[in-house]
Amino acid sequence: MLEVNHLTKRYGKNLAADDVSFTLEPGTVTVLLGPNGAGKSTVIKSVIGFLRYEGSILVNGMENKTPESRRVLGYVPEIPALYPNLTVIEHMEFIARAYRLRDYAARRDSLLARFELTEHRKKFGDELSKGMQQKLNLCLGLLPDPEVILLDEPMIGLDPHAIKELKNTIEELRAAGKTLLVSTHIIDSVDMLWDRSLIMQGGRVRANVSREELAAQGKTLEQLFFEVTEGLEPEDVAGEPLPETGSGEAAGSAETAATTEPAAPEEPAPPASEPAAGAPAPGEESRS
Numbered sequence: 259m260l261e262v263n264h265l266t267k268r269y270g271k272n273l274a275a276d277d278v279s280f281t282l283e284p285g286t287v288t289v290l291l292g293p294n295g296a297g298k299s300t301v302i303k304s305v306i307g308f309l310r311y312e313g314s315i316l317v318n319g320m321e322n323k324t325p326e327s328r329r330v331l332g333y334v335p336e337i338p339a340l341y342p343n344l345t346v347i348e349h350m351e352f353i354a355r356a357y358r359l360r361d362y363a364a365r366r367d368s369l370l371a372r373f374e375l376t377e378h379r380k381k382f383g384d385e386l387s388k389g390m391q392q393k394l395n396l397c398l399g400l401l402p403d404p405e406v407i408l409l410d411e412p413m414i415g416l417d418p419h420a421i422k423e424l425k426n427t428i429e430e431l432r433a434a435g436k437t438l439l440v441s442t443h444i445i446d447s448v449d450m451l452w453d454r455s456l457i458m459q460g461g462r463v464r465a466n467v468s469r470e471e472l473a474a475q476g477k478t479l480e481q482l483f484f485e486v487t488e489g490l491e492p493e494d495v496a497g498e499p500l501p502e503t504g505s506g507e508a509a510g511s512a513e514t515a516a517t518t519e520p521a522a523p524e525e526p527a528p529p530a531s532e533p534a535a536g537a538p539a540p541g542e543e544s545r546s
């Protein structure tokens with residue numbers, strides 16, 4: 259289970275996350291949608307513990323920055339952070355040692371086979387194609403078998419076969435009772451996968467809706483997305499009934515589909531001052 263309570267993150271005057279609250283249940287897939295600059299990465303990086311923020315984040319009831327919660331929290335970053343001088347298999351060993359995994363060989367091999375990396379296992383990080391890097395990135399995130407899994411734009415750069423395998427993997431993880439949060443700005447890529455949808459804009463959660471609740475409204479996710487992210491001026495919203503976007507505990511703590519406050523203006527992000535992942539970026543030199 260993942261509980262985000264009143265998460266607020268400021269970059270100067272810019273509110274990248276503005277009082278964000280939601281609860282994700284085990285055995286569910288939640289998609290985090292929003293246009294560029296909406297605050298999706300800020301939420302993900304806050305949950306994983308990369309950023310300082312106001313509010314509280316609990317992973318299976320534990321504060322997210324404790325060693326215990328880190329053990330159950332998995333993260334697949336949007337941009338793979340691989341070592342140019344480690345092979346595919348060495349990357350897997352590296353993660354296994356970092357997490358002190360035991361009896362992981364079968365899981366390691368099955369992940370590599372699933373994402374078609376078995377025959378590339380002796381290739382170095384900088385010898386992998388972009389798609390292979392993304393696949394290895396997924397394998398590294400999933401190797402420790404985390405309980406709560408954050409996937410940041412996981413479909414980007416994958417070929418159709420890998421996308422199919424990733425979708426199957428996500429469904430299996432859900433069936434195994436894991437809590438999944440998948441961030442994306444491409445709605446089509448996650449259709450049919452999700453149980454709950456969070457739509458962000460301007461740092462705020464504008465909609466928090468389950469699949470059943472959306473079906474009851476007779477809307478598609480795409481329709482809700484555009485309804486929420488387009489043309490909702492404060493004066494338009496104030497006197498109108500808001501789209502019904504959720505009920506119960508999980509939805510109750512989140513924003514409804516519209517708010518009377520304008521979205522924060524987007525600012526170009528300066529170079530990130532906080533690490534995007536634990537490993538250095540791939541080197542430029544090519545190995546002969």
Ligand code: ADP
Nearest residue numbers: 269274294295296297298299300525526527530
């Ligand atoms: P998304 O992932 O939805 O595209 P982000 O969470 O990356 O959005 O960005 C949310 C807002 O925070 C944007 O206005 C962005 O410019 C700003 N932002 C993100 N990272 C930084 C940073 N390191 N420094 C300053 N502003 C940032």
